[in-house]
Amino acid sequence: MQRLLILGGTGDAVELARQAMNLPGLAVITSLAGRTSAPKKLVGAVRVGGFGGEAGLVEYLKAAQIDLGIDATHPFAAQISWNAAGAARKVGIPWLMLIRPGWERLPQDNWIEVENIAAAVTAIPASAERIFLTIGRQQLAPFASLMDKWCLMRSIDPPDSDILLPPGELLFDRGPFGLEQELKLLQDYRIDAIVSKNSGGNATCAKIIAARELGLPVVMVQRPVMPAGEVVTDVSAAMKWLVKYLDPIPNSQLPTLNSQSFPK
Ligand SMILES: NC(=O)c1ccc[n+]([C@@H]2O[C@H](COP(=O)([O-])OP(=O)(O)OC[C@H]3O[C@@H](n4cnc5c(N)ncnc54)[C@H](OP(=O)(O)O)[C@@H]3O)[C@@H](O)[C@H]2O)c1
Structure with a gap:
């Protein structure tokens, strides 16, 4: 199994966890800061609470044997995004930021x-x-x-x-x-x-x-400045990124087809 860490706290993170759980050979862990008393229901494993800055996150990534990560936190949650980008670089794992586009001002807007x-x-x-x-x-x-x-x-x-x-x-x-x-x-x-x-x-x-x-x-x-790194703007692009890093499933683990189960 490969292990994916999603930094959550957004609707996109909930949807990403739901879709990523369907990928074979992948265990999904979502991390929440613990700010909301009744967070939206998540599929997959969930951990709650700060890591203790960048250094704490480095330790967590190693101890939890995380293979790759996606920062799907809110566009204004800059501290965790900077910590995470630095920690992922230090541990040497692929890291992606999922940042939805900001609202565009129209001529009628004040x-x-x-x-x-x-x-x-x-x-x-x-x-x-x-x-x-x-x-x-x-x-x-x-x-x-x-x-x-x-x-x-x-x-x-x-x-x-x-x-x-x-x-x-x-x-x-x-x-x-x-x-x-x-x-x-x-x-x-x-x-x-x-x-x-x-x-x-x-x-x-x-x-x-x-x-x-x-x-x-x-x-x-306006939005705070985010760290440099790979960025996508929606869940489907994050899923495409994820699939690139997944190990191929060995033939021995693929479901066997029983010819008798085919309709005649
Ligand atoms: N800021 C907003 O407007 C906003 C709006 C909606 C939802 N949220 C969500 O609320 C949470 C907190 O936002 P924030 O703006 O307070 O964050 P922040 O200022 O970027 O982060 C402050 C600290 O909170 C901890 N933290 C933040 N997100 C975490 C996560 N997903 N898992 C574990 N620890 C996390 C980290 O503590 P340590 O340093 O101890 O690791 C981080 O250093 C985030 O998950 C974010 O997606 C934020």
Whole structure:
């Protein structure tokens, strides 16, 4: 058996594990950071928790006898991607990054593009009073300085109880979200502006289309820089990459055909 490590935490990682499990001669292990209390159901083996930086991941790759790996983490999970690219290079195993494309700005969009979350806080238009923060729960604290705004903060799980938050309301929900749903949410809450990461993908893109239709500004946080290496943008391309590295199955392990089982 060859052993594949998938770094997960995304819908693409779930789908990749499901498809990779069908390849003969391959054991699939997905690694999760453990941030979400009820992660999506995964097929194959799952391990949870940080590795302890690049050095810890080097040790893990050796101890778990990983033959090849695919980083299918979120496009904003840069730390683990840098650690993993470095660790894979040190251990000398094939390594791929599966990074879905970002959303493209259309002429009708009113995007204010910023480099990071800190810049997003100051880029919110002064005229916008009610803000929809769709950046997850881990980076809400910088927005606590917005004492004169009201924020709707959507995430899968609640933020840690000790972090400061801006005035507003927490909303717990998990995508995919539909366009009608997002239009209704923006209108019901009388939202004036949205803050989003340029995560890409279909599951959460409806809010961007809804903002376009309603003419709302979107403060769009650009993606962090990722390490150099082999990159694909979807699961089917990742599967093609994987197949290249799989050992051929010896004839002795192929299922034997029993001629009597053929229909006459
Ligand atoms: N950032 C986002 O916007 C976002 C959105 C949706 C989902 N996610 C998912 O949430 C997880 C954490 O994201 P993040 O932005 O906090 O990551 P990050 O900043 O890149 O990583 C921080 C640390 O978390 C641990 N870690 C991250 N992903 C891991 C994984 N798949 N398996 C084991 N350990 C992992 C590593 O700890 P050690 O150094 O101890 O190894 C890493 O150094 C990722 O799996 C990501 O795919 C992130």
